[in-house]
Each structure stands twice: as structure tokens, then as C-alpha cells.
Amino acid sequence: MDIKDNQALSAPAPGIATPSRAAHTWFISSYTFLALGCIVFYFILRLDILSLEKRYTTMFAKISLTGFFVFLVLVLSKLAEKLIDKNTHSLSVRYNMVRVVWLVTILLIFFILVSFFNSNWYTAAVSLGLISLILGFALQTPIASLIGWLYIVIRSPYKVGDRIQLSDFTGDVVEIGYLDTTLWEFAGNYMTNDLPSGRLIRFPNSLVFQGQVYNYSWNKFPYIWNEIPFHVAYESDLGYIEQAVRRIAKEEMGNEMEARVKELRQMIEQTPVDELEIREYPFVQFRTNANTWVEVLLIYLVEPKLSGSVRSRLIKRVLQELGKEPDKAMFPKTNAR
Incomplete structure (x- = not known):
């Protein structure tokens, strides 16, 4: 099975749902209707069509004007989300951008509410400054986490x-x-x-x-090195084992992974690291064990989320292949294994 086939098996992580464009349209229409309703009611009050007392006219006018700007901000927010959904193909980038839009929307609505319901700007600024100072001491950990979110984005x-x-x-x-x-x-x-x-x-x-x-999911090279040890007797034909293990690994991993190794070589050439050399892929190395066998290491590249399934397939195929030639691939016959 090729690595491309394996990619089709990996489902997207939970929590990365694609937003519905129909839902965006519904919210935009609803917020627009409410904003228009607020501004129409504001002009009705200003024209004194309802003949209310002045204090009620002033209060309802302020509320309706505040509602107009709040719903206007919500309309702009949903339009921004719709544009992000339409023009951004990366789910993770879209997720972060939408979060930023939500945060800006909340801050703007809070600023509008404070502005319209507090006519004295100086008093409002002093009050916000004192509240911010108190909350800064009381909420150090949440504030640090919010700064951490900005760092992550x-x-x-x-x-x-x-x-x-x-x-x-x-x-x-x-x-x-x-x-x-x-x-x-x-x-x-x-x-x-x-x-x-x-x-x-x-x-x-x-x-x-x-x-x-x-x-483990670096977008430039979303693979990690993995290894599988096999134990064989000293009397085994190590040349045959090396060829058999490498051939099976190539068949399982497909040609795409070999192309990825070439990309890795090019990336390393562009860095100051000159001691690292990547030779033929996949790698098969031998080392002696403290007991009575030789350890055969199969080293290969794999997607982190597929490492378990790939490891299982490789182990089964390698053991089946080596078992066909018991005279060349001899396994230690001891209970110490």
C-alpha cells in the first residue's frame, strides 16, 4: 500500500469543522434586519412620532443606536468569516483567523457598550483603568494564557x-x-x-x-523517523536479510516516500548542518546484542499518525518473508529472547 492510500485513511482531527456558508448568510441577513430595525426606531424617536416623554425618548434612542452599531459589528464579523471561509484553504489557518475575528468583535462590542452608556469619557477611562488594574492582579494566569494564545496564533x-x-x-x-x-x-x-x-x-x-x-506535524516535512528491531542468529545470511527487509519496506512505503527523502536531502543542504548524510532509503543497520543474536534495524520515514499501522504491516511482511528462507534467516532459539 502506498503512503497516498494511507493518507486517505487518516480522518481530520475533531474540532476542525468547515463552517456552513448557508449559516453565514442566515446570520448576516438576521443581523442586517435587526440593525435596520434599530436605526429606523432611532429616527422614529428623533422625529418624536411616538410622543414619549423626553427622558424615555433619550434612553430608547441611546439603546436603539447602540443596538445598531452592535449589530453592524456582528454583520461585519460574519462577512469577514465568510470571506475567510471562501478564500482560505488551510483549515488550521482558517480556524486561527476566525478566532481573531471573534476576539476583535467582542472587544468592539464592549467598547461600543461602554461608550454609549457612559457619557463622561474621562470617568469611563478612569473606571476602565482601575478595573483593568484590579483584574490584572487577580487574573494573572488567564491573562498569561491569553498572551500565550496570541503567541500561538x-x-x-x-x-x-x-x-x-x-x-x-x-x-x-x-x-x-x-x-x-x-x-x-x-x-x-x-x-x-x-x-x-x-x-x-x-x-x-x-x-x-x-x-x-x-x-510532529511540521508542514514542510510532516514525517518522523521510526525503527523496527528484528533479532536474528549470528549464523544468518545478513546480506540476504538486508536486501529482503529493504525491498519489503520499499514496497510498503511506496515511491512517494523516496521522493520525500530527496526533499529532506535538499532541505539539509540549505542549512549549516553538514555532518548529516542521508544515504539509500530505507536504511537497514546491524548491531550486536549483549545476548546471543544480531539486531537488524529497519529505519524508515512515516507519518506520525500512521506509525502504528505501518509498523504492524512491516513486521508481519518481514517475518513472513524471512520465514520462507529458514537457512538464510535464522532466529535465536533461546528463551532469553
């Missing part, structure tokens, strides 16, 4: 859909909120392979400032 140490390791947490990123990140855990305490454990991990975004982020 701008510097992109990881994005939705990436497989990462941060501190003791390992998993696929399914959501990046303003204050925390959610992972769909793989391996973990109850699993010894790369399959999802079924648990969700939620940690504050401020952790990106406190440790290393290991990203």
Missing part, C-alpha cells in the same frame, strides 16, 4: 490538527481556545502504541512559555 508552534508533545502531554490538537488548548490524547498511561487513548487533555496556553513544544 502569531508564531504558530502548533495549530489545529498537529500532533504535539508539550511537557507530559501528547496528542492531536483539536481546539486552541483563548485560554487553553485541547488535545486528543494518544498513547498515555493506558496505551503502549500510537493510537488515541480516548481521553481529552486541556492545558492553559501559558505552558508554551514554560517548556519545549515538540511538533
